[in-house]
Amino acid sequence: GNSVTQMEGPVTLSEEAFLTINCTYTATGYPSLFWYVQYPGEGLQLLLKATKADDKGSNKGFEATYRKETTSFHLEKGSVQVSDSAVYFCALSLQGAQKLVFGQGTRLTINP
Amino acid sequence: DTGVSQDPRHKITKRGQNVTFRCDPISEHNRLYWYRQTLGQGPEFLTYFQNEAQLEKSRLLSDRFSAERPKGSFSTLEIQRTEQGDSAMYLCASSLAGGPTDTQYFGPGTRLTVL
Numbered sequence: 438g439n440s441v442t443q444m445e446g447p448v449t450l451s452e453e454a455f456l457t458i459n460c461t462y463t464a465t466g467y468p469s470l471f472w473y474v475q476y477p478g479e480g481l482q483l484l485l486k487a488t489k490a491d492d493k494g495s496n497k498g499f500e501a502t503y504r505k506e507t508t509s510f511h512l513e514k515g516s517v518q519v520s521d522s523a524v525y526f527c528a529l530s531l532q533g534a535q536k537l538v539f540g541q542g543t544r545l546t547i548n549p
Numbered sequence: 550d551t552g553v554s555q556d557p558r559h560k561i562t563k564r565g566q567n568v569t570f571r572c573d574p575i576s577e578h579n580r581l582y583w584y585r586q587t588l589g590q591g592p593e594f595l596t597y598f599q600n601e602a603q604l605e606k607s608r609l610l611s612d613r614f615s616a617e618r619p620k621g622s623f624s625t626l627e628i629q630r631t632e633q634g635d636s637a638m639y640l641c642a643s644s645l646a647g648g649p650t651d652t653q654y655f656g657p658g659t660r661l662t663v664l
Contacts, residue, residue, distance in 0.1 A: 441591075473655075479657065480553075480640070480655045480656055480657040480658055481592070481640065481642075481655040482655070483652055483653075483654070486652065526591050526592075528591070535580065535582070535597055535604075535605070535644075535651065536582065536594035536597060536605065536607075537582075537584075537592070537594065537642075537653060538594070539591030539592050539593070540591050541589070541590055541591050542589070542590070542591050
């Protein structure tokens with residue numbers, strides 16, 4: 438079946454630290470990959486996406502590269518801020534199958 | 550248009566009661582999705598509509614659950630004879646069909662608590 442696995446949380450970092458949140462997937466076809474973010478008290482927001490192998494999605498200083506050979510889509514940011522504290526979800530969707538399949542989420546806390 | 554809206558934001562009910570939630574998608578979006586999210590987990594797909602047609606339902610959607618989108622605009626999700634296990638956040642998302650992947654935009658969710 439199709440599934441997404443994220444690194445276990447919670448993750449706690451200091452401001453300006455480098456961030457990596459690992460995400461790997463299993464899919465029967467060629468998925469599109471997404472990172473969504475959920476800030477406290479708010480709904481899910483699309484952070485970035487990539488639709489084919491070797492594509493890099495980027496937004497707000499976050500980046501993730503679609504790696505077909507390692508079936509991964511790791512989220513990175515060079516210097517995190519307190520305002521990045523949120524829960525991050527990796528997700529996939531297969532062409533022709535409209536539903537998103539989500540990982541379990543990773544809670545990130547950034548301390549000043 | 551400011552995005553996907555859901556109503557109510559919170560619902561507390563007693564076991565055995567029926568509840569109904571509403572979702573208003575982004576106005577030009579023709580696809581609408583329902584997901585359920587339990588504490589500490591990612592959202593799980595329940596069902597989706599293209600215009601007024603319900604095109605896919607998850608096995609999670611038991612016969613106590615029914616969703617409608619009568620005019621291809623807003624949608625309702627009804628849960629009959631609620632159980633404590635139905636307590637969760639119910640999320641609605643919408644997208645515009647076209648291209649290889651439609652980006653889904655989520656509403657704030659309806660948090661259901663079944664006592």
